[in-house]
Amino acid sequence: MSFELPESALAWQQRIRRFVDDELIPWELEAEMNGGEIPADVADRHEAMAIEIGLPRMDVPERWGGLALPILDQVAAAEQIGRVTNALGWCYPEAQGWMFDACSEDQIERFILPMMRGEKHFCYAITEEGAGSNVDDISTTARRDGDRYLIDGTKWHVTSANLSDTILVQVKIAGGNDPGAHGLFFVDAGTPGISTVRNPAYTHTYRHHHPILRFDDVAVPPENLIGAEGEGMDYTYAWFRRERLMIAARSCGAAERLIEEAASFAATRVVGGVPIGEQQLVQAMLADCLVDLHAARLVTYEAAAAHDRGLDLKTLHARCSIAKLLASEAAGRIADRAVQIFGGRGYMRENVAERFYRELRVDRIWEGTSEIQRLIIANGLMKRGLAGTIAIA
Known part of the structure; x- marks a missing residue:
């Protein structure tokens, strides 16, 4: 099976990558060395730019001033947000589609729309x-x-x-x-x-x-x-589905950045007169990184496309768990290999591999641990069979 992103997703991918690479990544080291803080005016500018781009409105119905983008487009954008460390990508508030189904019009006016404008967090x-x-x-x-x-x-x-x-x-x-x-x-x-x-x-x-x-x-x-008393878990499940998918997307973005950085270093770091990228053991690590990313990316994109195809919620729940499990664990392996390729430099906080090595670890814990994802996937298999869990439909 091949997977080609539509033009709309590619456009968002390129737009958000420029924002991340030009505006956010240059502040990573400043944030790392100052308890995560960057100058307040810079943080405000990042939020304003994200709002102008439309990041808080991606999942919002058009009726409420949103972009109502396909989930695949949103995943392509979130993947690029994952390229930056120190949570600098968390520079904007995010309104999620389920909120407009769950909340009353009064709540949307009082809470959700101000959040979209950056007035509430x-x-x-x-x-x-x-x-x-x-x-x-x-x-x-x-x-x-x-x-x-x-x-x-x-x-x-x-x-x-x-x-x-x-x-x-x-x-x-x-x-x-x-x-x-x-x-x-x-x-x-x-x-x-x-x-x-x-x-x-x-x-x-x-x-x-x-x-x-x-x-x-x-x-x-x-x-x-x-909503009403008793409906709280329904909304939390909707939140979990989205968060798990977006964690998978951001993990892919982090993996992409790590591979780029490690490969670039391997091409220029010379030991014994030869770039380490020409050494077979380093090449093997890079190859394994690429395989991990490619597999995780395809599964994540397909899970997003399944949302856009309108698969039933239980099947989507399993798809999101599969994507989060695969992508978060793959990103962790890639970060570990990247540290190894950088050697001593990879253990320095000023190095992107060191930061991602620490930061990516939590993606196997929050919004449901890897073990919980495995239980969700296995339960889906036992209740709905193989075709009802991962069939391409």
Whole structure:
């Protein structure tokens, strides 16, 4: 099977690559050596440029001012965002298509459209100390108290909380007609009762932190409940499907950058009068990198195209898991080989291979670990058979 990107996807690929290579990559080292921070005016410019390009509107229906791009076009763009380290590619807020199905018109006006314009920034509070990939294990609750809900619980790894004014909080409903049902709320980050338990240091060097947040009787109006009580998991699954596919795309972008950098170094690094790229063991590593990338890219593109063909959600869920599993693990292997090719230079923080070696590791953990992806894939096989899981349709 061959796979050729349509002209529209190629155009987005080229446009976003120019943005990444010309505007974002030059700030990687600055960010790495300064705790992930770059000058505020530069960060603001990057966001403004991303908004002007249309990155926050790619998945948005045209009715709401969006571009409603095919998922394959969006994946081609996200792949190029993956070429940059230090989360500099996280320079724009992203409105996702499921939000326009799930949210009321009032919520779209109050939360989603301002996010598209860069006026609001979101973070997701889902994971807990005792609830990771299995979201159903969460213990954070929301109980109805007159004309409001009160949220109680502690959330871990709340990515970008330090840069966000709105938190999407996953809860279980306590009491009422739907005890134990899942709910998803918009919560103003400044609401009384929200506190930071601590802000752990992580392996990567990002300006986006991942603090542990505590919610103590945090009052939220019922109009901030997304959908109805009991529908929270449906929206979280939609978010997971998209995030897993986009992680796969960004992993491919990172792999591409690593191969380019490692191959360039191998062509110019001379040992014993010969470029190391002419040594068979180095060539073998480069070849393995190329095979890994090609396989991951084809699977990721095909999963995106399956969305555009309208495959059923359960099949798409498995396709996204396959793409994330394959691409994230391939990118990790490629980063390891790239460090080896660079030798001592590959262990220096100023080297792109060293940064990606650290940064790509989390892609096998967040939005569902590699082990969870394997369970999803295997369950799909057992329930729907081979044809219902990976058949080309």
